[in-house]
Amino acid sequence: MNKLMEAADVVAQLQDGMTIGIGGWGPRRKPMALVREILRSGLSDLTIVSYGGADVGMLCAAGKVKKLVFAFVSLDFIPLEPFFRQARQAGTIEVAEMDEGMMLLGLRAAAWGLPFIPTEVGLGTDIVKVNPALKLVDSPYDDKEWVAVPALKLDASLIHVDRADTRGVCQIAGPDHYMDDMFARAAENTFVSCDELVDSDFFADPGEARLVFWERAATTGVVHLPGGAHPSSCSPLYGFDVAHFKEYAGYSKDETGFAGYADKFLGATEADYQAAVGGLDAIRQLPLPVY
Amino acid sequence: MTYSLAELCICAASRAFEGDGEVLATGIGVIPRLAASLAMKTCNTDLMMTDSEAFMLAEPNPLGQRPEGFRQANESWMGFSRIFDNVWSGKRHAMLGPTQVDRFGQSNTSALGGSYQQPKVMMLGARGFPGNSISHPNSFFVPAHSTRVFIDGECDFVSSVGYNPERLPRGHSLDDVDIRMIVTDLCVLDFGGPGHQARLVSAHPGISAEQVQENTGFPLHIDGDIPVTAAPTAAQLEIIAAMDPHNQRAAQIKDNPPGDPAPGDRA
Numbered sequence: 399m400n401k402l403m404e405a406a407d408v409v410a411q412l413q414d415g416m417t418i419g420i421g422g423w424g425p426r427r428k429p430m431a432l433v434r435e436i437l438r439s440g441l442s443d444l445t446i447v448s449y450g451g452a453d454v455g456m457l458c459a460a461g462k463v464k465k466l467v468f469a470f471v472s473l474d475f476i477p478l479e480p481f482f483r484q485a486r487q488a489g490t491i492e493v494a495e496m497d498e499g500m501m502l503l504g505l506r507a508a509a510w511g512l513p514f515i516p517t518e519v520g521l522g523t524d525i526v527k528v529n530p531a532l533k534l535v536d537s538p539y540d541d542k543e544w545v546a547v548p549a550l551k552l553d554a555s556l557i558h559v560d561r562a563d564t565r566g567v568c569q570i571a572g573p574d575h576y577m578d579d580m581f582a583r584a585a586e587n588t589f590v591s592c593d594e595l596v597d598s599d600f601f602a603d604p605g606e607a608r609l610v611f612w613e614r615a616a617t618t619g620v621v622h623l624p625g626g627a628h629p630s631s632c633s634p635l636y637g638f639d640v641a642h643f644k645e646y647a648g649y650s651k652d653e654t655g656f657a658g659y660a661d662k663f664l665g666a667t668e669a670d671y672q673a674a675v676g677g678l679d680a681i682r683q684l685p686l687p688v689y
Numbered sequence: 690m691t692y693s694l695a696e697l698c699i700c701a702a703s704r705a706f707e708g709d710g711e712v713l714a715t716g717i718g719v720i721p722r723l724a725a726s727l728a729m730k731t732c733n734t735d736l737m738m739t740d741s742e743a744f745m746l747a748e749p750n751p752l753g754q755r756p757e758g759f760r761q762a763n764e765s766w767m768g769f770s771r772i773f774d775n776v777w778s779g780k781r782h783a784m785l786g787p788t789q790v791d792r793f794g795q796s797n798t799s800a801l802g803g804s805y806q807q808p809k810v811m812m813l814g815a816r817g818f819p820g821n822s823i824s825h826p827n828s829f830f831v832p833a834h835s836t837r838v839f840i841d842g843e844c845d846f847v848s849s850v851g852y853n854p855e856r857l858p859r860g861h862s863l864d865d866v867d868i869r870m871i872v873t874d875l876c877v878l879d880f881g882g883p884g885h886q887a888r889l890v891s892a893h894p895g896i897s898a899e900q901v902q903e904n905t906g907f908p909l910h911i912d913g914d915i916p917v918t919a920a921p922t923a924a925q926l927e928i929i930a931a932m933d934p935h936n937q938r939a940a941q942i943k944d945n946p947p948g949d950p951a952p953g954d955r956a
Contacts, residue, residue: 423769468814469814469815469816469817470813470814470815470816471813471814472813477813478811478812478813482811483811486800486807486808486811487803487807487808487809487810487811488807489804489806489807492806495799495814495815496815497815497816497817497818497819497820498769498773498816498817498820499772499773499776499777499817499820500819500820502770502773517777517820518823518824518858519777519819519820519823519824520819520820520823521819521823521850521858521861522822522823522847522850522853522856522857522858522861523815523818523819523822523847523848523849523850523856524799524846524847524848525815525819525848528805528846540860541859541860542858542859542860542861543858543859543860573742573743573744573768574742574743574768574769575768575770576768576769576770577769577770579770580770688753688754688755689740689741689742689750
């Protein structure tokens with residue numbers, strides 16, 4: 399089955415009001431080109447589930463988000479994501495705040511077809527007070543109370559990977575696949591952008607196949623978008639763009655706000671965007687972060 | 690021997706990991722990470738550590754850009770999904786820097802003021818604090834000890850559990866909670882007072898117990914003469930310098946003051 403499509407085809411399969419999971423972690427390996435395609439579209443009222451970075455900040459700033467399911471939103475070296483902060487402090491989005499591991503359990507529950515997974519995470523904290531979706535339940539095996547993390551069922555997931563073939567075999571070659579396998583499994587449809595499109599026999603090498611974290615049946619569509627994680631990183635191909643993130647954050651203090659950023663960079667197509675940020679070669683030169 | 694307040698804090702904080710045995714030490718931020726690294730090289734060589742990305746290390750990495758040809762001492766993979774397998778096993782001790790800490794040792798990393806729907810100041814979010822605090826020991830580092838951090842009421846948002854009987858989950862005991870140590874620019878605290886009250890363990894050179902109490906929004910258990918926080922040894926300072934070759938520690942506490950100030954300088 400050939401699953402190759404364009405970014406516009408992905409957005410055409412999304413609808414207002416959908417719940418959309420976004421892979422990656424903070425400023426790392428975010429499907430930013432697909433996020434940009436949503437920014438260019440008329441989509442609205444989305445519920446976003448994300449270990450958030452600029453994906454969340456941009457979607458909030460552009461008014462695309464009705465509700466956010468999150469544990470943090472951060473650019474790491476800029477700890478507080480500026481446009482997410484603005485949206486929260488303006489009270490313009492609904493939120494369902496969770497613990498990082500709790501979100502993993504919610505995605506697992508959805509992936510495994512369970513209504514919930516019990517945990518002690520969240521007990522005693524305000525997480526269980528402010529998030530009405532988190533119920534306290536009894537155990538049939540002990541007298542303790544437990545938190546039931548409900549399945550985080552996703553209408554669609556958006557993920558960026560290093561490599562994929564047209565059948566939807568996806569490789570994450572960087573040091574961490576984060577929770578992307580669970581995002582892929584928790585979603586009705588999973589759309590993956592890839593930096594490199596490869597022939598299927600690329601995966602014949604067991605070392606390469608070992609870096610595939612979900613089977614192709616969990617991939618709905620593949621979009622070839624080299625540099626598509628920019629300004630987030632796609633290790634080992636490129637690091638995150640510190641200068642670009644700083645400029646982006648600067649717009650939160652500028653009177654033009656996010657519209658100013660979008661005017662300068664977003665463009666009508668990904669080619670416009672890449673031209674505005676210096677081109678693919680410049681993206682591929684971005685150094686990997688040192689922690 | 691001269692040393693900075695940051696170095697004093699690193700050495701004091703390293704002792705938080707002393708009796709931990711074979712657990713993952715996670716220090717978030719420069720001083721906690723150096724404290725965990727120092728502990729792994731001195732008082733608890735069984736500690737485990739990550740590269741702050743996705744691998745476990747047999748030897749802690751120095752901070753910042755490393756020389757050409759540097760090869761980190763990987764020993765296993767430890768991506769973020771696997772971290773939770775470790776966290777929920779309890780074999781971890783995290784040292785973190787929350788924005789608020791209350792008298793119960795509960796902390797806040799999420800939001801300040803306003804309402805939950807519209808906070809006055811939005812911060813990071815709860816991150817992993819709820820799961821960390823119910824699963825394994827936690828310690829805190831606070832670079833500017835004040836009543837804004839150590840507040841008089843309860844945290845605006847409780848991200849991590851402490852010794853609050855009102856919030857104790859059914860079937861749990863306050864003794865399950867382990868807020869191990871708080872190191873600040875003024876002192877070392879723990880929760881070893883009566884009924885898990887916050888206790889002043891030691892005051893840094895030039896700091897009085899009264900000064901610590903004045904800058905804390907809740908009453909501390911202060912029993913008798915409070916010892917002075919132990920000065921770093923030459924061996925400790927050498928390890929710290931090797932772990933932090935770009936001297937990032939100098940930027941962690943305002944004005945990078947000396948650890949052993951002239952009399953009256955920090956009063």
